Amino acid sequence: MQNLSGNGALPSRTFMQRLRRKSVVPFSNKSQAILFILPGLVIYLTFVLLPILGTVRYSLHDWTGFSPPEYIGFDNYRELYRDEDFRKAIGNNFFFVIFYTIIPILLGLFLTSLMSRSKLKGMAIFRTGLFVPQVMSPVVVGIIWRWLFEYRGPINQTLTLIGLSEWIKPWLGDFTYAPYAVGSVGSWVQYGLCMILFLAGIQAINEELYDTAIVFGANPLQQFWYVSLPGLRQQILVAFVLTFISALRVFDLVFVLTRGGGPGKETIVTSILVYQNTFNLNRAGYGAAMAVTLATIIVAISAAVFWLQSRNDDTNAT
Amino acid sequence: MPPNHSHRDVLRKRTQIGFTYLILIVFLFIAILPFVGIVLTSFKEQRELRDSPFxxxxxxxxxxxxxxxRGARFSAxxxxxxxxxxxxxVISCILATMSGFGFAMYRFPGDNLLLLLITFGLMVPFEAVIIPLWQIxxxxxxxxxxxxxxxxxVALSFAFGTFWMRANFKNMPADIVDAAVVDGCTIxxxxWRILFxxxxxALLSLVVLLFMWTWNEFFLILVMASGDLRTLPVGLALLRGRYASDVPVMAAGSVMVLLPVLLIYILFQRHFIRGILSGSVKA
Structure with missing residues (x-):
């Protein structure tokens, strides 16, 4: 299906223009396109694009947020490079990638490999249920898990009940275990998404590929490795992007779960650090440099994946 | 050639299907059990918390x-x-429909550059715009x-909505538009009368997705809103004082935050899932 671009690719276009030159506004009228786009674009420029440029500009200034900004070049970025807190925060973001991205994807792949490939009854119910953590407000997810992880909370109660009382810990307050506790909440949010994606993907793979593999004597592991995995490439990519970016952007969940990065700074993440520098520590310029760095990482990863995807499409097309 | 379906194969297939259901049920429970716990807790008294949450x-x-x-001001x-x-x-959907149409139906100089600029809106977190936003x-x-x-x-939703509606309009049958134009329909x-x-x-998907994202938005409201301008998630997260340590009241507040999104999600779950999965890289 052709789109209706006004480059004259469709022969009927010129015909129509000749036919009704007066009443019909042809699609090649370029100023008209702007009229459709402009209203939203003005709002977008004012409240997204302009502020991005503003943030980039402030990141080059020493600025409390109240004082007149003083231009200092890339000093904020240089400081960022040496800042222990920032390293810790970025490090935690990538630590959370293990929980947000790696564990759900591996778990999803493992479970799908065990599952039947035939279409099952009642899939809609499972799909709906498994996706619930995705639509819940992260604030509520945080409140639920903070309560579950409480010292006298349900998790420790259960541990006592099954005779593992020596495992009891103040999970979110423990310097060693808090990052794992926060991370595991991330895994809980993301695993359903991966399962649904992979299950739908594997059902779309042509059954003949498996039959051929079986004829050639492939065992189940080889079938998974040589048929399922390549067939799921697209789904793995989507799961990777979505979960990776949530791990980098996480804010609300940490804000609520560990009240913004505790104990100490064990679970601090970049977005929390941006918030603290900008609004609590009166270092708006420095906070801006952090925000720009974080946004750059996110955009770079998205761009890389997009490039990978389009390259894949090209190779598939040929 | 598919292998013959002997009795053993059929049996194996059945076991595998049973096993598949087992996995699905276990993980379905893990996904919704915390939610069930919070709903039950929201109806309990403080002293009942020592019992199992379920x-x-x-x-x-x-x-x-x-x-x-009343007490914790959730009404506000x-x-x-x-x-x-x-x-x-409402505003985002109207603006996105128009711009999606504009990008799908016209070629004009700089259109790809403009789309690229709008792509930023799909990725940039509010942290990166908040201070200039405050000044504006x-x-x-x-x-x-x-x-x-x-x-x-609206601005961020416009970015997503533009891509969403552009894809929608690009998939429309060209004949319909041509026929309408021949019949003297204005652009x-x-x-509004033919394609809308x-x-x-597509619009329904957009509505439910934007509803969820806006309802759950946290950072922007946290910074920009004070007092009664705060929305439910921020009000809940910032709750202090005697209700903050009252687990059943917090649970009741959580249910209030969740319920509208959950209801719409259950009604339109296909739209949600399709939308969220497309939210990755779509250009």
Whole structure:
């Protein structure tokens, strides 16, 4: 299906223009396109694009947020490079990638490999249920898990009940275990998404590929490795992007779960650090440099994946 | 050639299907059990918390909800959430429909560059725009009004919506448009009278997604809103004082935050799933 671009690719276009030159506004009228786009674009420029440029500009200034900004070049970025807190925060973001991205994807792949490939009854119910953590407000997810992880909370109660009382810990307050506790909440949010994606993907793979593999004597592991995995490439990519970016952007969940990065700074993440520098520590310029760095990482990863995807499409097309 | 279906194969297939259901049920439970726990807790009394979270409340106490609604000011937050979410969804959908149409139906110099600029809106977190945003609101004189909370979300929703509706219009049958144009329909009429009704499924997806994202938005509201302008998630997260340590009241508040999204999600789950999965890289 052709789109209706006004480059004259469709022969009927010129015909129509000749036919009704007066009443019909042809699609090649370029100023008209702007009229459709402009209203939203003005709002977008004012409240997204302009502020991005503003943030980039402030990141080059020493600025409390109240004082007149003083231009200092890339000093904020240089400081960022040496800042222990920032390293810790970025490090935690990538630590959370293990929980947000790696564990759900591996778990999803493992479970799908065990599952039947035939279409099952009642899939809609499972799909709906498994996706619930995705639509819940992260604030509520945080409140639920903070309560579950409480010292006298349900998790420790259960541990006592099954005779593992020596495992009891103040999970979110423990310097060693808090990052794992926060991370595991991330895994809980993301695993359903991966399962649904992979299950739908594997059902779309042509059954003949498996039959051929079986004829050639492939065992189940080889079938998974040589048929399922390549067939799921697209789904793995989507799961990777979505979960990776949530791990980098996480804010609300940490804000609520560990009240913004505790104990100490064990679970601090970049977005929390941006918030603290900008609004609590009166270092708006420095906070801006952090925000720009974080946004750059996110955009770079998205761009890389997009490039990978389009390259894949090209190779598939040929 | 598919292998012969011997008795053993059939048996193996059945076991595998049973096993598949087992896995699905276990992980379904893990996904929704915490939610069930919080709903049950919201009807309990403080002293019942020592029991398992999954026991039923002794008597279903509604006071937690009235406490949250009046005492913890959730009535104000709820009102605020509604006042913000409706204009964001309505305005964004109209603007995105128009721009999606513009990008799908026209080629003009710089159109790809413009789309690239709009792509930023799909990725950039509010952290990266918040300070200039604060200043712009001051310049426009709308700081501490609902507009300061609505317009930035319209702007980000516009970015997603443009791509969403552009894809929708690109998939429309070209013949319909051609026929309408031949019949003397204006371009404005083509959009609103011909294509708009055909776009209902895509638009519905957009509505439910924007509703969820706006309802759950946290960072922008946390920074920009104070007092009763706060929405439910921010009000819940910032709850201090005697209700903050009252687990059943917090649970009741959480249910209030969740319920609207959950209801819409259950009604339109296909739209949600399709939308979220497409939210990755779509250009």
């Amino acid at each position: 026991t039923l409340p002794q008597d279903w106490k509604l006071e937690n909800y009235t406490d949250a609604w 937050y709820f009102k605020s959430s509604i006042i913000i979410v409706i204009p964001v969804v 609101m001051g310049t426009l004189g709308i700081r501490d009004t609902y507009w300061a909370l609505i317009l930035p979300q 404005w009429g083509v959009l 009704p055909l776009s209902r499924p």
